[in-house]
Amino acid sequence: MGFYVTTPIFYVNAAPHLGHAYTAIGCDILARHQRQRGEEVFFLTGTDEHGEPVAQAAEREGVSPKELADRNAARFQDLMPILNVSNDFFIRTSDERHKAAVQEIMQRVHDNGHVYKGLYEGWYCPRCADFKTEAEIGPDDTCKIHLIALTREHEENWFFRLSAFQEQLEALYADRPDFVLPRIRYNEAHSFIKGGLQDVSLSRANLTWGVTVPWDTGHVFYVWFDALLNYVTALRFARDGEDLTDAFWPATFHVMAKDILKFHCVFWPALLLAAGYALPKHVFVHGYLLMDEHKMSKSLGNVLDPFQIIDKFGTDALRYYCYREVSFGADGNVSPAGFEERYTTELANDYGNLASRTLNMLRRYADARVPEVEPEPELAGDFAGLDDEVAALLDQAQVTQALDRIWQRVRRLNRYVEEQQPWQLAKDPDRADELARVLASLAEGLRTVTVLLHPYLPESTSKLLAALGAPDITYASARFGAGTPGAVGELAPLFPKPQ
Ligand SMILES: [Zn+2]
Numbered sequence: 001m002g003f004y005v006t007t008p009i010f011y012v013n014a015a016p017h018l019g020h021a022y023t024a025i026g027c028d029i030l031a032r033h034q035r036q037r038g039e040e041v042f043f044l045t046g047t048d049e050h051g052e053p054v055a056q057a058a059e060r061e062g063v064s065p066k067e068l069a070d071r072n073a074a075r076f077q078d079l080m081p082i083l084n085v086s087n088d089f090f091i092r093t094s095d096e097r098h099k100a101a102v103q104e105i106m107q108r109v110h111d112n113g114h115v116y117k118g119l120y121e122g123w124y125c126p127r128c129a130d131f132k133t134e135a136e137i138g139p140d141d142t143c144k145i146h147l148i149a150l151t152r153e154h155e156e157n158w159f160f161r162l163s164a165f166q167e168q169l170e171a172l173y174a175d176r177p178d179f180v181l182p183r184i185r186y187n188e189a190h191s192f193i194k195g196g197l198q199d200v201s202l203s204r205a206n207l208t209w210g211v212t213v214p215w216d217t218g219h220v221f222y223v224w225f226d227a228l229l230n231y232v233t234a235l236r237f238a239r240d241g242e243d244l245t246d247a248f249w250p251a252t253f254h255v256m257a258k259d260i261l262k263f264h265c266v267f268w269p270a271l272l273l274a275a276g277y278a279l280p281k282h283v284f285v286h287g288y289l290l291m292d293e294h295k296m297s298k299s300l301g302n303v304l305d306p307f308q309i310i311d312k313f314g315t316d317a318l319r320y321y322c323y324r325e326v327s328f329g330a331d332g333n334v335s336p337a338g339f340e341e342r343y344t345t346e347l348a349n350d351y352g353n354l355a356s357r358t359l360n361m362l363r364r365y366a367d368a369r370v371p372e373v374e375p376e377p378e379l380a381g382d383f384a385g386l387d388d389e390v391a392a393l394l395d396q397a398q399v400t401q402a403l404d405r406i407w408q409r410v411r412r413l414n415r416y417v418e419e420q421q422p423w424q425l426a427k428d429p430d431r432a433d434e435l436a437r438v439l440a441s442l443a444e445g446l447r448t449v450t451v452l453l454h455p456y457l458p459e460s461t462s463k464l465l466a467a468l469g470a471p472d473i474t475y476a477s478a479r480f481g482a483g484t485p486g487a488v489g490e491l492a493p494l495f496p497k498p499q
Contacts, residue, residue: 044230091230188261355450
């Protein structure tokens with residue numbers, strides 16, 4: 001069974017921002033790590049293009065919804081290479097192949113007896129594209145997420161019998177405590193379910209920008225059903241002439257921010273059960289990166305703009321900061337000053353300097369070759385089991401914790417240089433063996449952390465491994481002692497001072 005990771009599909013009405021980048025990078029780290037381990041990986045992202053907000057925005061601009069969607073989807077498609085995100089496919093829900101698959105699957109849900117026609121009356125948030133239950137309505141009938149007035153809807157809709165899945169969802173949560181990660185989100189979803197499930201609208205009658213309900217063509221599917229199904233429809237047509245469903249379904253990780261928890265942790269498993277699909281292994285719900293605007297920096301001002309960071313500091317720096325500063329899963333503050341601090345002390349000093357010092361010493365004291373001697377047993381001991389530990393953490397999408405374990409070793413290597421002082425050893429010809437051992441140990445430690453850091457910092461780690469003469473990034477090479485000493489080359493500073 002392959003490893004299948006998804007971002008939510010991004011709603012085309014918004015411009016790409018830090019939140020989108022954050023989710024996409026997190027999925028990319030997981031995907032790249034699994035590829036290192038030799039897993040078959042499928043990484044999906046894309047855009048959600050139907051629904052009222054897109055239709056309304058198009059009308060305001062005097063263009064068709066499809067024209068608007070084409071234009072805005074391109075911005076998200078272009079974002080992925082900018083972030084160095086290695087998605088295998090980009091799905092758009094306006095794709096005819098997606099629409100046909102949605103109709104076929106939903107017809108099955110209908111034929112299995114899970115839908116009925118009824119009168120909907122209640123409160124609706126157009127920004128959430130969501131009908132609100134009593135508990136979700138803020139003061140004066142407002143959306144608790146968007147703080148805008150809800151609209152009163154009164155229409156004949158098709159309904160999905162969500163209530164019929166009460167017992168099955170409770171059993172799912174009881175049997176699989178890691179179905180939703182982290183635990184705090186599991187608890188949130190679980191208590192929503194225990195609160196009693198109500199049936200939900202499946203269609204809208206007065207909209208045309210959507211996927212037509214095949215058994216009642218005056219309706220289109222409510223945008224959430226159409227959108228959620230992208231995770232299974234994409235597998236049917238992502239690769240020409242091949243259906244990847246058997247290879248990759250059920251998904252290993254659906255990753256998303258907490259605002260869409262209910263759809264993924266409650267509606268989605270029920271819909272899959274209704275359609276006869278196996279359930280995903282994990283839904284990982286992350287928190288928000290909150291902007292602390294009081295901590296401004298000289299070069300970045302007071303807003304952490306991902307595009308500005310990429311321009312000035314490179315993509316790797318953005319990827320690193322997001323996952324270093326805030327524990328993946330939790331909410332946390334980010335700021336331009338915090339970014340600059342980590343960039344300077346960690347990327348430039350801890351890691352970038354370690355890399356250039358090591359390469360310089362290998363060139364000066366060892367004829368630009370990693371000496372062929374056994375590394376220091378004590379240092380080897382400090383790295384023992386690190387590869388397994390990182391893999392176990394990333395199997396639970398603990399992206400920040402895994403990075404922390406690796407960084408502890410980056411710092412260990414810096415201490416090692418200070419303890420051993422190779423430049424002193426080099427002054428004494430009688431200590432040449434000692435010097436060779438220190439340099440070999442240092443090179444091997446640097447190589448090991450660099451292979452482990454590859455999913456986080458794909459660009460700079462590739463450059464560094466090439467300079468170390470050890471381009472292998474497979475996970476077997478992530479073990480301390482697995483390297484084969486070779487010739488080392490030149491390397492420009494990995495994390496230079498910004499211009
Ligand atoms: Zn809302």
